[in-house]
Amino acid sequence: MRCMIGLDRADAGQVTFDGSPYHDLSQPITHVGVLLDAGYVHPARRAVDHLRTVAVAGGVARSRVDDVLEMVGLVSVGRSRVRRYSLGMRQRLGLAAALLGDPAVVILDEPANGLDPEGIRWIRDMLRHLASHGRTVLVSSHQLGEISLMADDLVVIGRGRLIDECPVGEFIRRHTTTRVRVRSPHIGEIVRQVRARGADADIVGDLAFSDAAVITGLAIVDVGEIAAEFGAVLHELTEVTDSLEDAFLSVTGEAAEFRSGS
Amino acid sequence: MTGAVLAAEWIKVHTIRVHRVLVGVAFAFPVLVAVLVAVFTPEPRVVFGNEVIDLISGTSVVSLLLLACLWAINLTAEYAHGTIRVTYAAVPSRWRVVAAKAAIGSLVTAAVVAVTFWVAWWVSTAVLSSRGSSASLDQVRDIWATFAALIALSVVVSWFALGLGLIIRNSPATVVVTLLWPLLIENLVSLAFTLAGVDEAQRWMPYQAAITAVVDDGGGDSLGRPWGPLYFAALAAVLVGVGMVLENRRDA
Numbered sequence: 001m002r003c004m005i006g007l008d009r010a011d012a013g014q015v016t017f018d019g020s021p022y023h024d025l026s027q028p029i030t031h032v033g034v035l036l037d038a039g040y041v042h043p044a045r046r047a048v049d050h051l052r053t054v055a056v057a058g059g060v061a062r063s064r065v066d067d068v069l070e071m072v073g074l075v076s077v078g079r080s081r082v083r084r085y086s087l088g089m090r091q092r093l094g095l096a097a098a099l100l101g102d103p104a105v106v107i108l109d110e111p112a113n114g115l116d117p118e119g120i121r122w123i124r125d126m127l128r129h130l131a132s133h134g135r136t137v138l139v140s141s142h143q144l145g146e147i148s149l150m151a152d153d154l155v156v157i158g159r160g161r162l163i164d165e166c167p168v169g170e171f172i173r174r175h176t177t178t179r180v181r182v183r184s185p186h187i188g189e190i191v192r193q194v195r196a197r198g199a200d201a202d203i204v205g206d207l208a209f210s211d212a213a214v215i216t217g218l219a220i221v222d223v224g225e226i227a228a229e230f231g232a233v234l235h236e237l238t239e240v241t242d243s244l245e246d247a248f249l250s251v252t253g254e255a256a257e258f259r260s261g262s
Numbered sequence: 263m264t265g266a267v268l269a270a271e272w273i274k275v276h277t278i279r280v281h282r283v284l285v286g287v288a289f290a291f292p293v294l295v296a297v298l299v300a301v302f303t304p305e306p307r308v309v310f311g312n313e314v315i316d317l318i319s320g321t322s323v324v325s326l327l328l329l330a331c332l333w334a335i336n337l338t339a340e341y342a343h344g345t346i347r348v349t350y351a352a353v354p355s356r357w358r359v360v361a362a363k364a365a366i367g368s369l370v371t372a373a374v375v376a377v378t379f380w381v382a383w384w385v386s387t388a389v390l391s392s393r394g395s396s397a398s399l400d401q402v403r404d405i406w407a408t409f410a411a412l413i414a415l416s417v418v419v420s421w422f423a424l425g426l427g428l429i430i431r432n433s434p435a436t437v438v439v440t441l442l443w444p445l446l447i448e449n450l451v452s453l454a455f456t457l458a459g460v461d462e463a464q465r466w467m468p469y470q471a472a473i474t475a476v477v478d479d480g481g482g483d484s485l486g487r488p489w490g491p492l493y494f495a496a497l498a499a500v501l502v503g504v505g506m507v508l509e510n511r512r513d514a
Contacts, residue, residue, distance in 0.1 A: 006354050007347050007514040023354035034351050040344035042278065049277040050345075057270035058352035097348065 001109055001140060005034055017105055029058035032105045033098035038090035038114065043083035047074060047093050050082065051100060060101050068096040073122070087114030095123070105136045112146050124150045148172075148244035158252045168244060175251045176242035180215040180223045183236035187211050193226045194218060214240065267353055267362040275336060275366060284332040285370070288325035289378045295321045296386035306393035311401035314390070318382045319412060319477050322375055326416050327441060329374060330423040333367045334436040337427035350514050360428065360506055367420035375416040379409065407487055411476045414491045418472065421498040428505025444469040468497040 002008040004015040005022045014021060017032055025031045041050050051065040069078045072092040077085070085093065091114055098106055111127070112120045127150055131137045141147050147154070147168070154171050156163040164171060181204075184190055191201040191213050199217035203210050215223055220239045227234050275281055296318055303309055340346035353359050387397050399405055423440050430436045439447075448467035455463030464470060465484060475490030485493055 002347070002513070005351050007350055009511075009513060025354075028354060029352050036347060037344055040348050042274075042339060042343045042345055044279060045274075045277050049273060053270045053273045053277075054348060054352050056266055056273060057349065059266055 001034070001036055001107055001138075004107065005032065007036075027059040027101065029054065029060065029103065030101035031103055032107060033101060033103035034106075035091075035094040035098040035108045035111060037109065038087060038094040041082050041090065041093060044081060046079050046081055047085070047096075048078045050093065051078075051097055054097050055100050058101055064100050064102070068099050071099060071126075072096040088116060088119045091115055091119070091123070095126070099130075103135070105138070106130055107138045109140045110142070111139060112141065112143055120146065144245040144248055145243070156248065156251060163251055172242060172244055172247045175247040177216060178242075179240040180218060180220045181212065181236060181238045181240050182215060182223060182227070182234065183212045184227065184232050184234050185211060186227075186230075186232040187213050189230060190223075190227055190232055193230070194223065197222075197226070211235070264358060264362070267358050268365060270349075270352075271359075271362045271366045275370065278336075278339075281332055281336065284328050284335075285374055288328040288332075288374055289381075291324055291328075292318050292321035292378050293382040293385060296382040297389060300386040300389035300393070300395075303390075306390050306395040309390055309395050309397055311387070311397045311399055312403065314383065314386055314397050315402045315405065315408060316477065318379055318386070319408060321382075322379060322412055323473055323476070325375060325378060326371070326419045327444070329371045329416070330419045330440050331437050333363075333371070333420050333423040334427045334440050335433055336367075337363060337424060338431060338433040338436050341431045342433055347514050356509050356514075357506065360424070360502075360509065364421060364424055364502065367424055368417040371416045371420040372413050376409075376413060379412065408476065411487050411491055414488070415472050415476050415494070418491060418495045418498045421495070421502050425498055425501025425503075425505045428509050429501065444473070466493075468494040 003010040005028070017025060022028055022032060041047075048065060048069065051068065052062060054060075055062055055065055066075070066078075069075045072095050074089065074092055074096065077089065082090065082093065091111060095108070095111065098108065106127075108127070111123050115123060124146065127137050127139065131152070139147070139151065151168050153165070153167050155165045156171070164174070166174065182190055187203070187210065191203065194201040194213075194215050197218065199215055201213050201215045204212040204214060218226075220237060224234070224237055227237075296314065299317060300306070300309075300314075340349065349359055350356060387395075390397050402408070422443075423436070426439055427436045430439065448469055452463045452467050452470075471485045471490040472494035473490075474484035475487045484490060
């Protein structure tokens, strides 16, 4: 992300925004808003002064400072020195700085770091709100649960190489196996019928007493129809989908840079 | 847009309390010393204007070093806290950012030193006058040349600290080098040359050459005016130039 805005030198390749490299943009913060690290602020400076330096340098009206403080909920503490801020408040301040220029592209690195549950929900809603108003929001994060709730499209990178790039749902489908969980007093018959159609079915728990099974290789609709064919009563019929984290770990297993010995 | 970068750098300078404290101390020190000398000198009637100016010029050199530390801290704190990345995100041209820092440093240092110089003169001569002294500017030879040399030196010292900060990028190390260069390093280098049989080494120490041009009229072994300050300015320009080349090559 630092390479994207020219802070670090890239070994190869280039990033353009509307066809122009970042350093060629006129008043770049009005095109691209960036939050790379909530710690990039002088602790002895007041939040409002930090935002003023960014606004003035970036050619943005100073009145925007109050607007973005309002957006991120820091109006009441905007005149406090940043050293008194929690990590979550610094994240909000960093987001405020990124939004100063009302940019069409917002780039955020781990924006939910240090936020409390209310803050995490707030930033999720904020980013969805920004995206719903036509902005491009690029978020880098290892908090996959959050990403699965807020992202439309994924770019998965491991050891500096592109591993996959697709919508979140497709990524999960592509890299995990969808299963169907069934509970029924006639579970033995259902399992026999499923296996007869070439699918896998595993009884959950004790074979003699269990009324549940997990079926792989058939869609939930097919399992329901099989049960209906011989009048089986169903107490549960659920599609079990792996999480984004499961999909991510399955696809990046070989690319993990560090792993424990166990 | 260049004016905007200057304005942003000015906001950065005056919104940090330690910067204001350093400016306050840099102002207060020569004024206090001049006033104390005026109050306690045992024979005020034989104190003349040239002696007051020499005293103020000498103590102003301490103020210069304090202000140099301010500019070293102002720049290197940007690396320490990562705010340089926020700055370069807003203004991708690193040349313009460094030029704005140099301009603000030059203007503020020159203004503080100029105000301090004349306030110290006015207050101390007022006290001396009340004690029967007849100290006046008429008794000072080349007062405007002395003042100009002091202002030139103040600007160059701010560049010197900026250049060191660009190269070193670390606050404690930059402040230490900024202070030790005039107080120790040049003396050690000069001593080494002298021991090696090189005469007049002291004369070619850049900071010493500039300081000597301020506190005396350039007589004796010194390079004098304007060559002393210009010689030091050349060193500061080289430091800023090298720092700028490194800044453009390094990751922010």
